[in-house]
Amino acid sequence: MKCAxxxxxxxxxxxxxxxxxxxxxxxxxxxxxxxxxxxxxxDQFHVVDHLSGQVTVEKRNVLTEAARIxxxxxCDLKNLNPEKFDAIILPGGFGVAKNLCDFAFKSENxxxxxxxxxILKTAHSLGKPIGAMCISPVILAKxxxxxxxxxxxxxxxxxxxxxxxxxxxxxxxxxxxxxAEHKFVTTPCYMLDASLAQIGQGAAALVDAVQHLxx
Amino acid sequence: MKCAxxxxxxxxxxxxxxxxxxxxxxxxxxxxxxxxxxxxxxDQFHVVDHLSGQVTVEKRNVLTEAARIxxxxxCDLKNLNPEKFDAIILPGGFGVAKNLCDFAFKSENxxxxxxxxxILKTAHSLGKPIGAMCISPVILAKxxxxxxxxxxxxxxxxxxxxxxxxxxxxxxxxxxxxxAEHKFVTTPCYMLDASLAQIGQGAAALVDAVQHLxx
Numbered sequence: 001m002k003c004a005x006x007x008x009x010x011x012x013x014x015x016x017x018x019x020x021x022x023x024x025x026x027x028x029x030x031x032x033x034x035x036x037x038x039x040x041x042x043d044q045f046h047v048v049d050h051l052s053g054q055v056t057v058e059k060r061n062v063l064t065e066a067a068r069i070x071x072x073x074x075c076d077l078k079n080l081n082p083e084k085f086d087a088i089i090l091p092g093g094f095g096v097a098k099n100l101c102d103f104a105f106k107s108e109n110x111x112x113x114x115x116x117x118x119i120l121k122t123a124h125s126l127g128k129p130i131g132a133m134c135i136s137p138v139i140l141a142k143x144x145x146x147x148x149x150x151x152x153x154x155x156x157x158x159x160x161x162x163x164x165x166x167x168x169x170x171x172x173x174x175x176x177x178x179x180a181e182h183k184f185v186t187t188p189c190y191m192l193d194a195s196l197a198q199i200g201q202g203a204a205a206l207v208d209a210v211q212h213l214x215x
Numbered sequence: 216m217k218c219a220x221x222x223x224x225x226x227x228x229x230x231x232x233x234x235x236x237x238x239x240x241x242x243x244x245x246x247x248x249x250x251x252x253x254x255x256x257x258d259q260f261h262v263v264d265h266l267s268g269q270v271t272v273e274k275r276n277v278l279t280e281a282a283r284i285x286x287x288x289x290c291d292l293k294n295l296n297p298e299k300f301d302a303i304i305l306p307g308g309f310g311v312a313k314n315l316c317d318f319a320f321k322s323e324n325x326x327x328x329x330x331x332x333x334i335l336k337t338a339h340s341l342g343k344p345i346g347a348m349c350i351s352p353v354i355l356a357k358x359x360x361x362x363x364x365x366x367x368x369x370x371x372x373x374x375x376x377x378x379x380x381x382x383x384x385x386x387x388x389x390x391x392x393x394x395a396e397h398k399f400v401t402t403p404c405y406m407l408d409a410s411l412a413q414i415g416q417g418a419a420a421l422v423d424a425v426q427h428l429x430x
Contacts, residue, residue, distance in 0.1 A: 010225065010226070010233075010283060011283035012286050015283075017286075018225075018283060018284055018286075019241075019286070022233060022238070022411075023237070023241065025411050026234075026238065026241075026411050026412065026415055028411075029410050029411035029412040029415075030415075049279055049282075050280075050282035050283045050287050051276075051282040051287065051289065052279075058273075061266075063266060064264055064265065064266045065265075067264075067265035067266040068225060068227070068230075068233060068265045069233055070265075071227050071232075071234070071265070071405075072228075072265050072266065072268060074266065190286075195244050196240050196244035197245045197247075200241055200244075
C-alpha cells in the first residue's frame, strides 16, 4: 500500500492538526505502508498564535509549515499524481477549512482549492480510495454528491454537509464510516472531544478500512 | 501517573521533534496518564525553513510554537513545579540542543537554560524520574555527573557525552537505557535512522520504564 497524504500546514488552528497527522503516519508505519506527503505551495489564510488563540500579522506558507510535520520530506501538491498511489488521505485541522477550502468562512457555499479538487476527482475516477479525518470530509461532500460520511455529531457542520448533498452518519470517538460505493473512509477525530489514544484508534481504523478498499 | 512534558518548540530543525512529542503523548494517553505540557517563554535560537533546510530571518517564540503541538494547552516553563508531578519527560529535536541548551554549538562545553537546570535538579532531589528522548540526554549528562544513558550510536555525540562524565550505552531503535540510581530513562529515537513505528516503540518503552521508577 502506498498512500499520498495531504497536509494543510502545521497546527490545529491554522494548519494541519498535528496529532491527527502523526497518528495517521504512525498507523501507516505500523503496516509498513509507504507514504509520500504533499501540501499546496500557497500562503496560509492566516497565522494563529496557538498560545493566545489570536490571529497574528505573520505570513506563513502551507507547504513550508507542513514540512515540519514531514521532517522536510514533502512535495508540492501540484506534483501529486494519483496514478502513482493506492489511496489518498487527508488529516484534519482548521487549515483544511481555511487553506484547502473555505468552509470555515462560507460553510456549504464553500469552494475547494482547484488543484486539490482536480487531484481528488482524478483519484476517484481511477477507483482509488480517499480517507478524510476530522473536518476534511467537507471537501468530499462538496466535490462528490451523495457521499456517505461522518464528522462526528456537530449539528451545524452536519447540516452544512447535508445541504451539500452528503449523507451523514453520527459517530463516536475512534469510529469510521465507510462509503463502499465511493470508496471513502471518514473518522471524526478532534471534531469530538477526544483523547490522543482515541485519535490513534480512529487513524488506525481509517487506515485499515482504506486498505480493504484498495483494488 | 502525572507527567510534566517539556517542549523546545515545534519542528525537528529548530524546535521539538514533532513525531517524538506526539508519540510520547500518545504513550501516556494509552495508559490514561495525566500530563501537562511546558515550554520556555523565550525566542527560538533561530527559525529553520523545514522545506529548504535554510535559516530564515523570522523570529518565533519557543512557548508559542510549542503550543501548536499542545493544541494551546501549555504553560510557561517557569511555572513548572516538580513537586506536582511524578516524572518529567523531554522529547528531542534540534530545539533541545539550540533552545534548551547550546549543545548544538558548544558540544561538551554547553550550558543549560537556567530555569530548566533548576527544575531538573529539584525534580531529581525529590526522587522523581526523568525521561529524555533523542538528543535530550545531553542535558542530563551536563547536569548530573556519571549519568548512565543512551543517544543511540553516534560517535561524536557519544564522545561529547563521555567527556561530560556520562556513561553511554549503545542502543538500537526502540530500546531504552535505565539508570536506576539516578532514575533516568533514555531512548535514541531519531538519533538513529528510524521508522515512526520505532519512534512509537521507543516512546512506549520509555513511558513504561519511567512509570516503574516512580515511588
